[in-house]
Amino acid sequence: MSYIIKGETGDWEVVIGLEVHAQVISKSKLFSGASAEFGASPNEHVSFIDAGMPGMLPVINERCVEQAVRTGLGLKAKINQRSVFARKNYFYADMPQGYQISQYDQPIVGEGTLILDMPDGATRAIGIERLHLEQDAGKSVHDLSPTKTMIDLNRSGVPLMEIVSKPDLRSPEEAGLYLKKLRSILRYLGTCDGNMEEGSMRCDANVSVRPVGSTDLRTRCEIKNVNSVRFVMMAIEHEAMRHVDVYESGGKIDQETRLYDSNKNETRTMRSKEMAHDYRYFPDPDLLPLEFDDAFVAKIKSTLPELPDDKKARFISAYGLSAYDAGVLVAEQDNALYFEEVANGRDAKLANNWVTSNLFGVLNARNVPITESPVSAKNLGRLLDLIADNTLSTRLAKEAFEIMVETGKDADTVVTERGMKQITDTGAIDAAIDQIIAANADKVEQYRAGKVQLIGWFTGQVMKATQGQAAPALCQELLKKKLEV
Amino acid sequence: MSLDKATIRRVATLARIEVPDAELEATATKLSGILSWIAQLSEVNTDDVLPMSGGTDLKLPWRADVINDGGIVDKVLANAPEAQDGFFSVPKVVE
Numbered sequence: 001m002s003y004i005i006k007g008e009t010g011d012w013e014v015v016i017g018l019e020v021h022a023q024v025i026s027k028s029k030l031f032s033g034a035s036a037e038f039g040a041s042p043n044e045h046v047s048f049i050d051a052g053m054p055g056m057l058p059v060i061n062e063r064c065v066e067q068a069v070r071t072g073l074g075l076k077a078k079i080n081q082r083s084v085f086a087r088k089n090y091f092y093a094d095m096p097q098g099y100q101i102s103q104y105d106q107p108i109v110g111e112g113t114l115i116l117d118m119p120d121g122a123t124r125a126i127g128i129e130r131l132h133l134e135q136d137a138g139k140s141v142h143d144l145s146p147t148k149t150m151i152d153l154n155r156s157g158v159p160l161m162e163i164v165s166k167p168d169l170r171s172p173e174e175a176g177l178y179l180k181k182l183r184s185i186l187r188y189l190g191t192c193d194g195n196m197e198e199g200s201m202r203c204d205a206n207v208s209v210r211p212v213g214s215t216d217l218r219t220r221c222e223i224k225n226v227n228s229v230r231f232v233m234m235a236i237e238h239e240a241m242r243h244v245d246v247y248e249s250g251g252k253i254d255q256e257t258r259l260y261d262s263n264k265n266e267t268r269t270m271r272s273k274e275m276a277h278d279y280r281y282f283p284d285p286d287l288l289p290l291e292f293d294d295a296f297v298a299k300i301k302s303t304l305p306e307l308p309d310d311k312k313a314r315f316i317s318a319y320g321l322s323a324y325d326a327g328v329l330v331a332e333q334d335n336a337l338y339f340e341e342v343a344n345g346r347d348a349k350l351a352n353n354w355v356t357s358n359l360f361g362v363l364n365a366r367n368v369p370i371t372e373s374p375v376s377a378k379n380l381g382r383l384l385d386l387i388a389d390n391t392l393s394t395r396l397a398k399e400a401f402e403i404m405v406e407t408g409k410d411a412d413t414v415v416t417e418r419g420m421k422q423i424t425d426t427g428a429i430d431a432a433i434d435q436i437i438a439a440n441a442d443k444v445e446q447y448r449a450g451k452v453q454l455i456g457w458f459t460g461q462v463m464k465a466t467q468g469q470a471a472p473a474l475c476q477e478l479l480k481k482k483l484e485v
Numbered sequence: 486m487s488l489d490k491a492t493i494r495r496v497a498t499l500a501r502i503e504v505p506d507a508e509l510e511a512t513a514t515k516l517s518g519i520l521s522w523i524a525q526l527s528e529v530n531t532d533d534v535l536p537m538s539g540g541t542d543l544k545l546p547w548r549a550d551v552i553n554d555g556g557i558v559d560k561v562l563a564n565a566p567e568a569q570d571g572f573f574s575v576p577k578v579v580e
Contacts (some may be wrong), residue, residue, distance in 0.1 A: 027550050034555030042571035043561050047554035051561045063550030091501055093578050140578055150572035153561070278499055288538050288545035 003171030004212060007244045011212040014240040015220075016169035016205060017129075018178060018232075022161045022192035023136070023200040024067045030135050030159035031058030031101065038198055042152040050157040052096030057286055064159040065290065067191040068108050068133050070300050071161055074189045074307055075128050077112025079297055083132075085287040088279045094138035094151050102162075104281040107132035108290065114165070114185070115309050116177045121323035126178055127166030136160050161192070167206065167217065172233035172240075179203060179229050184308050184331050196227050203232050208253070209243040218243075219253045223267055226260050235260035239267050311336055319348035328356055334370045341377035346384050354380060358398070362405050374405045383411040391415065393422050393472055423469045426478060432465040433458075433482055447483050455479060487517045 005012040029036050032049040049056040072079050086104035109131035116124045138153040163182065169175050183194035183201060194201050208220040223239055226232045238260075243253055258267040306314070308330045315326035315336075329352065330336045338359075343351035359380065363370060375383075383401060386392045392400060392415065403414045415421060423429060436458065437444055447454045455476060462475050490509040493516065497504040504512055558571050567574040 028552050028554075032555075033548070033551065033553040035552045041558075043558045043573075044571070045555045046558070046561050048561070049554075059546055059548045061550050062547040065547070089499070093575050141572065142578070144572075145569075145574070147577055148567075148569070148574045149576070149578040150569065150574055152572055278495075280499065283538070288543055290545055 003173065005209065005240060005244050007248050009248050012209045012240075012244050013170060013212050014172075014236065015167050015208045015210060015217060016171075016175050016236055017167035017220075018165045018169065018175060019204040019206070019222075020163045020165075020179070020182060021136075021202045021204075022071075022163060022182075022186055022194070024064050024133075024159035024161055025191055025193060026061060026063045026067065026159055028061055028063075029157040030061055030064050030133065032157050034157065036158045038200070040154055042150070043154060045154045046156065050096075050153055052098070052156075058101060058284075060287070060290065061159065064133060065108070065292065066300055067159075068131060068161055069292075069297055070189050070304070071163070071186065071191045072109035072112065072131055073297075073301055073304060074185050074191075075109070075112035075114060075131070075163075077128055077131065078110035080106065080108055080110055081292055081294075081297070082106070083108040083290045085133075085284045085290065086281045087284050088134075088281055090279060092137065092140075093149060094140045094153070094156070096138070096153065096156065100135055100137065101284055101287070102134035102281075103132035106289075114178065114181055116174060116181060117312070117323070117327040118177070119324070121327075124174070126168045126174075129164040129166050131161055131163045134160050134162055167208075167220075172236040175205065175236055176229050176233045179232060180331070181308070188305055188307055188333050196229070199227065202227065205232055205236055205239075207236055207239045207243070209240050209247070219255050221253065221255065221267075222257045223260050224257055224270060231260060231262050234262070234265055235267060238265055242267065305333070315339075319343055319352070321348065321352055325352050325356065332370070338370050338373070338377045342381045342384065344381075346381060347388070350384060350387070351381075354384065354401075358401060374408055375401070379404060379410045386411055386415065390424060390471065391421055395472065396420050396422055396468065399468075419469075421469065422471045423466055424471050424474060426474070429462065429466065429470050429475055429478055430482075432462050432470070433479055436461045436465065437482060444483065455483075458483070488513045488520070 003014060005014065023036075024030075026036055028034060029045075029047075029050060032047040034047040034050055035045040037045065043051075047056075049058055069079055083103055084106040085101050087099040088102045088104070089099040091098060107130045111130070112128035114126045114128055116126055118124060136155045136158040138151055138156040141150040141152065144150045165178065169178055183192075183196075186192040186201070187194050192201060196202070203226050205223045205226065206220045207223060208218045210216065210218050221239060221243075223235050226235050239258070246253055257270040259270045260267050311330040312323070312326045315321050315329060316323060319326075321329070329339050335355070339351060339355050342355055359370075359373065359375065362375075363373060366374075368374075380401075383392075383397055383404070386400075387394065387397050400411060400414045400418075400420055403409070403418065404411060407414070409417075440461075443454055443457065447458075458479050459472065459476055462470055462479065463472070490513055493504060493509050493513045497512075562568040562571070562573065565573050
């Protein structure tokens, strides 16, 4: 499904590349022993290194190297066993060194691939250009004083992975899918928590447009500071429209950095990067090249979990699920784990329905993760067993499920306490039917005269008389027998 | 290699070093001299030599992922011209 902008002069397509900054899960910072944890009081997690004090030397955190390699392996990417840290020079109040330690022409991870799961079940491969390690900057707080800016360096030196895609994305929707998939992979790997709201995953979007059929890349603009998947999609949509308008009115696009304002749904020029863009990268003389051997990579590779793409393929082949359903289940590792526990040895499609509609409905309404589900996978599985052995009708099972959600009790307890067993004893149902037929002679006559849809009404009456516990299929069968003599 | 006055002005701006107009010419001459002196290195044939980061066989030291630093707000702020509530306080930065 292609995304086309209808302009006055013709059709345009949008070309998008994303740069994602993902905070590496580690205890301490990339080059210092200060804590990398979020949310401490100002400058509490700051060492002399992070504060850019003269004479301090950075020392690489081995955990961060492992995490970068692990992420590279998860993205099926080339691992560079020799990479180089470089200084990216610019001045800003919250960057005390006057440069950011990053990687430039020799990153730790090279080209890889990320598979998009399209809503129609199809897939599309998006190229990864590179992944490199770098330090985060500190934080400027502008609203505490009318005349001063307050600087907190807690984030200064926090390890980031910058993951750069190739300009392969063609619609805001694809950009959204890319971010969700990347987040899913990072969370599976345990290398980033993927929390965009807290800033542990941030996204810059490079956007340009070109006439449909053209293959050259036009001037792009970089949109910074977008902190949710939805806003990234909206910002791209807006920016692409702006480019089309500029071109069609005879103007030209300047390469620049723009800020997205989610309140106004517009982008605006952030600053002229004419000067700022001249970063004068050079190899950091404080750091020797980062090197490791095959054994280091192999050891990390041996600890990789089953990743979303593989898990999805297995769910399709082993459980007979649709690509879409499998995609929904594997997006979060905990959901996939829960589903497998329920589906194991049972009807997988029934398990999928109960997990993705009934259970997810409850979790969404309560806004709790599946790990805090009021109904455990074991208990939901037992409920499905009670449907399978005809103890419960689907209707009774839904009632039992609601009670399980409210009370946290297991299925057997709920069924026993509430006497919910489905009545499959024909004698008991027959008695109820006879009573209803005797009391509603007019309806019986109408039914026999051809108004067969009244069967629904009769069934309802029988269910009512048996407190909803008659097996509905059995009930209809017996009713038909009696009504059609 | 010879640097012109415009380049000197630009480099000075990027490095936040003030170079008065009157000194641009002299600075250009001095920096050009340094560059041509360094440029002599390009006379050496390095065709089959791998890039190196030093004259010795040193390896990049790694550290374990443990928290053993930080928690020294007072020391970090000790030399700050101005501080407030644990923050560095600087002239308003307007984006």
